[in-house]
Amino acid sequence: MFKKGWVYIAIGVLTLGAIFLMEYNKPKKINWFPSYVSHHKIPYGTLVLNDLMEKHFPDAIQQIHKPPFEFLTRTDSIKGTYFFVNESVSFEEAELNSLLEWVEQGNMLFVASRSFEKKLLDTLHLEQGSVYNNGLEPLFYYELVNPKFKNKPATFGKDYYTPGFDQIDTLRTTVLGQVYAQADSTDTITKHINTIKQPFGKGTIVLTSFPKAFTNYFILKDNNQAYTAGLLSYLDSKGQIYMDNFHKSGKSFYTSPMYLFLNTKEFKWAYYLVLIGALIYIIFEGKRKQRAIPIVPPLKNQTLAFTRTIADMYFEKGELHLITKHKIDYFLEYLRTKLHVSTQNLEDETFLRNLAMRSNTDLEDVKALIGMISKLRTKQYVTEIELKNLNQKIEAFKANVDGK
Template sequence: MLKKGWIYIAIGVLAIAGILLLEYNKPKQVNWFPSFVSHHKIPYGTYVLNDLMEKKFPVQQVHVPPFEFLIRNDSIKGTYFFVNETVNFEEAELNALLDWADRGNTLFIASDSFEERLMDTLHLEQTNLYNNGQLKPAFFYELVNANLGKKAISFEKDYYTSYFDKLDTLQTIVLGQVYEQADSTRAISKNVNVIQQTFGQGKIILSSFPKAFTNYFILKDDNREYTAGLLSYLDVNGQVYMDNFHKSGKSFYTSPMYLFLNTKELKWAYYLALIGALIYVIFEGKRKQRAIPVVTPLKNQTLAFTRTIADMYYENGEQDLITKHKIAYFLEYIRTRLHMPTTERNDEFLRTLALRSNNSIEDIRELFGLIDKLETKNGITNTELENLNHKIEAFKAKIDGK
C-alpha cells in the first residue's frame, strides 16, 4: 500500500511539472490596455511617439496637473500636448489652459471625447460613427492637406469612432477626416475628426483619434505618415510640453511585486516558491505534529450526591422529612416554572394550574388532595411517599409534553 501511494505522489508531481512547463512556454498574451503612458511599450502605449518627439522637437515631460504646471511656469511658451483615451479637465484647469492658449500658445488634445465646457467654448458638437454591420470593422483616416499625403489609413481595431458633426465653419479649419467602408448601395460619407481653431493669439488642435499616436498604429505599415502629418502642425522650433498626468495607465508602479509579476522568469520562480512552501507545510507539518492528548472532562457529581443524601434519609426512616422537602421543592417548581403563586391553593388556583401544566383538573385535585393530606399527617409510610413521588413526576412529564 505504501509503494502504491508513492506512485500516486510521483504521478501528481510529474503532472504539476508538466503543467508548469506548458504555462512557462506559452506565448505571452498581448496587453491591449489603452494606457497611453510615455514609457509603455505595449500596443496602446506612447513610447514610440515620445521617442520621435524628443528627436524632432524640444520636449519637456510634465508629470504634474496642468493647472499646477502653468501656475509655477506662467511665462512658458510653446505647445501643450495631451493624448489619452479620454482627457477630462477640472474647470479651473481648463480655464488655465485656455488662458495660456489665448496668450499665443498651442493646445493640442487627442481624445475619444471632449468635455462639454470645451466643446461649448469652441462651438463644436461630437457624435459616434459605427461600422456598417461588418464582421471585421474598418475605419479610414486621411488628412485634408494634399501636401501631407492623400493616402487614407485603415484601422481595424475599433467598432466605433467619434467625429465632429457640428462646427463653426468661420473659425474652424478641418485637418483630418474619417469614414467607413461603403457598400454598393451608398456613397462614402466623410466626417471631420481633426480640427484647428484660432483662439485669441494662439490656436487649439483637437483630434478624436488618439490611437493615431500609439505604438501599434505608428509601427503598423505606413501609418506613421498619418501621425507625422498631424505633428507637422506643431512649431518645430517651439517647446513641446508632453502631458503625463492625464493617462489611463499608471505612469509608475508602487508595488514591489510588479518586478516579479511583470518578468516571466521571476514570476514563475515566485510561483514555484509558493507551491514548494505549501507542499512543505502539508507533508512536513503533518508528520512532525505532536499528538494532542485527550482530556476527559470532569463529571457532574451533583445528581449522584443528591441520590446519596436521599438514600440516607430513606434508609434512616425519615419519610416525614423527605415528604416535607418533596412538597416544598414541588411548590417551588410551580412558582419558577409556571410563574404561579402557591400561597392560596383554592379552586381558581387548581383550574389555572391545570391549564398551564397540560394536566386534567381531576389529576390536579387528586395530587393536591394527597399533598394536603400528607402535610398534616405524621408517620408517613413508604407507599404514600412513593405514591406522592409518582404523581409529581407524572405532573412534570405532562408539562414537558411526554
C-alpha cells in the first residue's frame, strides 16, 4: 500500500512537470495594443521610428514628455516641428490654441491620428469619414501623391476600415497621400485622401489619418519603410523636431514593482512556482501542526441570581416590610431616572398629573399606585397580599411606560 502511494505521487509530479514544461515553451502571445510609445518593441510601438529619427536627425530630435500647453508656455525660443503620433490625438481647447498660435509664428505641426479634434478640423475646413473594404480580406493600399515618390503603394491588412478626409479646402489644402481598397472586377478603384498639408499663418500643418504608418510592424513589413520615409520627408529638417511622448495610448514607464517578474517569462514562472509551493506547504503542514482551539465559555451574568438570593433571604425571615421598602425605593429611583420627575412631594396634584402624562397611564391608576406607596411606607407590618398587589401595580405601570 505504501509503495502504491509513492507511484501515485511520482505520476503527479511528472504530470505537473510536463505541464510546466509545455507552458514554458509555449510561444508568447503577440501584444497588438496600439501604444505608440517610443521605447516599446511591440508591433504598434514606435521604437523603430524613433531610432530612424535619431539616426537621420541626430542633432534635431528632442523627446518631450510634458503636455504641449506646458511645454510651449514655459519654454522660450521653441522653433521647429512638433510631431504627434497616436491612435487618437485629442487636444484640449487651451492646448490647441497654444499650438495654433505657435504654428502661426512660422513653425510646423505634424499630427498622425485616426481621429482629430473637431475644432482643428473646423479651423482647417476639413471633414473626416471612413473608407471600408468591400472585399473578403481587409487590405488597403496607401500611396503618396508626389510623382517624385515612384515606389509601389504600401499595403496594410489589419484594419477593416480606415479614416480619410471627405471634404477639404481645395484652395488652401495640398493632398500628400491617398488610400484605396482593391476593387472588384465590376467596380472602379476610388481613392480617398488620408494625408494633407495646409499653410497656417507663417507655418504649416500636416495631418495624416494613418498613424500605423509610423509603427514597428508597418515599417518592418515588406517595403513599407519607403512610404514612411516619404511622409517624414515633409518634416522641416532645418529646425528642431519635438517628438511628443505625452499623448500616448500606452504607458511610457511602469511603476509597478511586479512588472519585471510578470513581463519576463523566467521570472514569471519562478514567481508562480514559489506561490504554488507556499500553498502546498500551508495545506499539508497546516493540517499536521494545527492545534485545537479551546472553547472559552463567556462569563455568566450573576446579577439576577444574586438578586433572587437576597430576596429569598428577606422572604424566608418574614421581613416583608423591608422588601416593600426596597421595592418602593427602586420604583421611585425608576421614576427619577426614566421619567425625569421629582419625587419629593408624592401627594402634589401637579406631580400626579405630570407623572400620568409621561407614563401614558390614567390619572386614577397613578393616584391609586402613589396612594398605596404612601400608605405602605408608614406601616410597620406588611402582609404578603399587600406586597403582591404593590408589585402588580408597579409592573403594570412600567408596562404602560414601555408601551406594552
